[in-house]
Amino acid sequence: xxxxxxxxxxxxxxxxxxxxxxxxxxxxxxxxxxxxxxxxxxxxxxxxxxxxxxxxxxxxxxxxxxxxxxxxxxxxxxxxxxxxxxxxxxxxxxxxxxxxxxxxxxxxxxxxxxxxxxxxxxxxxxxxxxxxxxxxxxxxxxxxxxxxxxxxxxxxxxxxxxxxxxxxxxxxxxxxxxxxxxxxxxxxxxxxxxxxxxxxxxxxxxxxxxxxxxxxxxxxxxx
Numbered sequence: 001x002x003x004x005x006x007x008x009x010x011x012x013x014x015x016x017x018x019x020x021x022x023x024x025x026x027x028x029x030x031x032x033x034x035x036x037x038x039x040x041x042x043x044x045x046x047x048x049x050x051x052x053x054x055x056x057x058x059x060x061x062x063x064x065x066x067x068x069x070x071x072x073x074x075x076x077x078x079x080x081x082x083x084x085x086x087x088x089x090x091x092x093x094x095x096x097x098x099x100x101x102x103x104x105x106x107x108x109x110x111x112x113x114x115x116x117x118x119x120x121x122x123x124x125x126x127x128x129x130x131x132x133x134x135x136x137x138x139x140x141x142x143x144x145x146x147x148x149x150x151x152x153x154x155x156x157x158x159x160x161x162x163x164x165x166x167x168x169x170x171x172x173x174x175x176x177x178x179x180x181x182x183x184x185x186x187x188x189x190x191x192x193x194x195x196x197x198x199x200x201x202x203x204x205x206x207x208x209x210x211x212x213x214x215x216x217x218x219x220x221x222x223x
Contacts, residue, residue, distance in 0.1 A: 005047045007056045013043055014064045031094045033064040040064070044071035051077050063092045070098045075106040083113055087128055096124060096163070100131050111136070123161035130167030137174040146175055146182055150189060158193045169195055169210055176214035183218070187211050 014035065023034025047053070047068075054073035057065040078086070083104065090096035104113060110132055117129035136144055149171060157168040176186030190210030201207045206216050 005050065005053060007053060010043075010047065010053060010057060010068065011060070011065060014040075014068060017043065018064075026094075029093060031063060031092050033062075033067065033092075033094075035064050035067075037067075037094075040067055041071060044068055047072050049074060058086065061089075063095055066092075066095050067098060070095070070102050073103070075103045076108050078103065078107060078109075080109050080112060080116070083107060083109060084116070084125075087117070087125055088122060090124060100128050104128055104132060105135055123163050127161075127163035127167045130164055130171055134167060134171040134174050137171055138178055141179065146179055150175060150182065150185055154189045154193070157195055165195060166208075169208060173208075173210045173213040173217075176210065177217045177221075183214065187214060190214070 017036070017039050018034045019036065020034060022036055023032075026033055050072050051074045054069040057069035057072075060066070087099060087104065090099045104110060107113065114129050114132035114136070117125045118133070120126050120129065133144070133149065137146070137149075153168050153172050157165055157172070160168060172186055172190060176183045176190075187210075195210070196207075197209045199208050206213055
């Protein structure tokens with residue numbers, strides 16, 4: 001059932017949630033909005049799923065409306081062309097994160113888009129392809145050439161832009177975690193490249209440095 005919320009209503013409710021201090025904190029991370037994300041999710045829950053409104057919110061081009069759009073849309077209703085166009089506009093980090101995780105990964109076109117995006121020159125697009133690849137490594141690696149993926153990671157990850165580098169690193173870690181026959185090679189690549197070795201990690205959290213990540217998760221899974 002479609003909500004009765006109009007675009008004007010949704011924008012007014014978003015404006016009411018704007019907090020200057022939150023905006024200042026978010027802008028340091030490249031996210032140009034000032035809304036607490038828990039409050040954003042609560043608003044989305046009140047509106048419920050409304051794909052037409054989501055499309056209207058996306059068309060504003062503004063970060064807060066686009067985040068709300070990603071929470072109330074139907075991922076399965078986006079065409080391949082729409083997914084491609086939307087991804088290329090996800091420069092703010094949180095918009096990119098939510099689009100990849102809530103839309104691209106849940107779309108029935110996920111594999112189609114992964115293949116389409118894999119060799120794209122745009123780092124944001126290429127990173128999405130690697131994120132979808134990482135998901136397949138975990139959930140359904142049948143048909144993936146994991147050794148070839150390790151070849152690409154070994155060749156390209158160290159000098160890759162930040163977004164694809166992070167997604168390649170996640171793929172590397174997941175190959176090492178979920179495919180024991182390739183674990184030694186994944187660990188060797190991680191130790192050789194040293195990507196994210198110095199990444200600041202909060203107490204109690206697992207480092208994103210692939211060798212530490214792999215060994216910690218395997219330890220938890222296997223005891």
